[in-house]
Amino acid sequence: MADTTGFLKYDRELPPRRPVDIRILDWKDVYLTRENGEDEVFPVAAVRKQAARCMDCGIPFCHHACPVANLIPEWNDLARRDDWQEAIERLHSTNNFPEFTGKLCPAPCEGSCVLNLQESPVTIKQIEWEIIDRAYIEGWVQPQTAAERTGKKVAVVGSGPAGLAAAQQLTRAGHDVTVYERADRIGGLLRYGIPEFKMEKAVLDRRLDQMRAEGTRFVTGVDVGGDNDGDLSTDALRAEFDAVVLAGGATVGRDLPVPGRDLAGIHMAMDYLPYGNLQALGELDDPPINAHGKHVVIIGGGDTGADCLGTAHRQGAASVTQLEIMPTPPDRRAETNPWPTYPMIMRVSSAHEEGGERLYSVNTERFLGDDSGNVRALLLHDVERVDGRFQKVEGTERELPADLVFLAMGFTGAQREGLVDALGVEVDGRGNVVRDKEFMATLPGVFVAGDIGRGQSLIVWAIAEGRAAAAAADVWLTGNSMLPRPVTPTAVALR
């Protein structure tokens, strides 16, 4: 039974981030790391008060809004009662990696929390993080090895959150699972997209240790369907494995083919962020793309753009401007965006707190170069929406100086050449690999999970899909499955 008056006694409170002038000098998490099991600035007593704000609603909309269907009211109450070990049991029953979502999820659950009718939802995501972080500190996260082996071999292609969730579920179901990753390290966008200051790589590595101990095999530097020495052909893949899970992500970035695009100094965001991640770990002193001393413009106002912003500031950019074609979001929900749908409101990420300017309702007409072929400015104009389409506001053209530009306008789907073309699986009009209601591609025994099938999405959806595709693959291999299926391939957010 929840504390029925907690929400009346306590206001919503979150741990403060480290001061901007200090955190900007390093790459570490913007939040303080717990020392000796206790957070100096946000002790466990404060977390328990926040958990006590949960009303254990008759219909927990938060639970329905969470793609992995986390049992939020249950673990909120366990956290309130100080029963952290039972809380992590409950949390792990629905989510393989609550540390990734506890750090990185945009928390649609909080948008749907009944207290969010008053715009002060329970701090669900923070409590999720506290439960799993405490569990690691206490030594409660141990390998869970399968009681029986099936002798079936499964290949998972791609090691982002979808591939990792599928691999962990299938390994625990007793199959011999090998994860192939073409990068030199495991993790997908958790490793080379998302910067250290949002989630430290140590958080990923400790989970990979558990997976290795459970028996999942990881092979890096192998492009499945690629044609370099050491790559694995799709024929060998099909011959060697009883089932395959494709989890290669939506890696094709949306480009901006306007005049001047070929000038030097204009890069896709995902050509830039991996270097920043290596620099953060002290493995690269002078990244080939470096914002140090430069006037940086980021085109795209989402998460990827914010990650470029925080990286550029840490590299010592002279200025950073982030452009967005959409209008400035409102501070409160519009009437057309009612509770319990996801609130489309102005958000200030940690990177935005650190500086830079955000321009809304602007479009880039062309890039302007200097005599040496380097970008020197963008020619911008304002836009307005007319009949649902963006139109130029005449007379608003102006130059915005830039010597480094990052394109962070989202992703257009799965990479075709290599794996997808070589396998011959069907791709839909949106660039996503087609799957049926059993997550199976147009080839028997080949399953599809995460952004490669859903299109650019979120970590929590990737985990949910990895779990569901693993259940489908388990049925294919053994005739039945005890694994959960939190989502269908066509499930969408509450709307």
Ligand SMILES: Cc1cc2nc3c(=O)[nH]c(=O)nc-3n(C[C@H](O)[C@H](O)[C@H](O)COP(=O)(O)OP(=O)(O)OC[C@H]3O[C@@H](n4cnc5c(N)ncnc54)[C@H](O)[C@@H]3O)c2cc1C
């Ligand atoms: C910069 C950035 C920041 C983001 N921030 C957030 C955030 O804060 N919160 C959030 O919820 N979501 C965020 N997202 C979205 C989120 O990261 C993705 O939705 C999620 O990672 C998708 O997981 P996935 O496993 O499907 O694919 P990915 O994480 O993209 O992993 C796919 C992996 O497959 C590998 N691969 C592909 N083809 C092959 C092949 N042929 N052989 C071997 N390996 C292959 C790739 O190298 C890659 O490592 C962000 C995305 C970006 C780009």
Ligand code: SF4
């Ligand atoms: S995974 Fe995301 S939606 Fe689900 S409880 Fe955690 S923060 Fe909320």
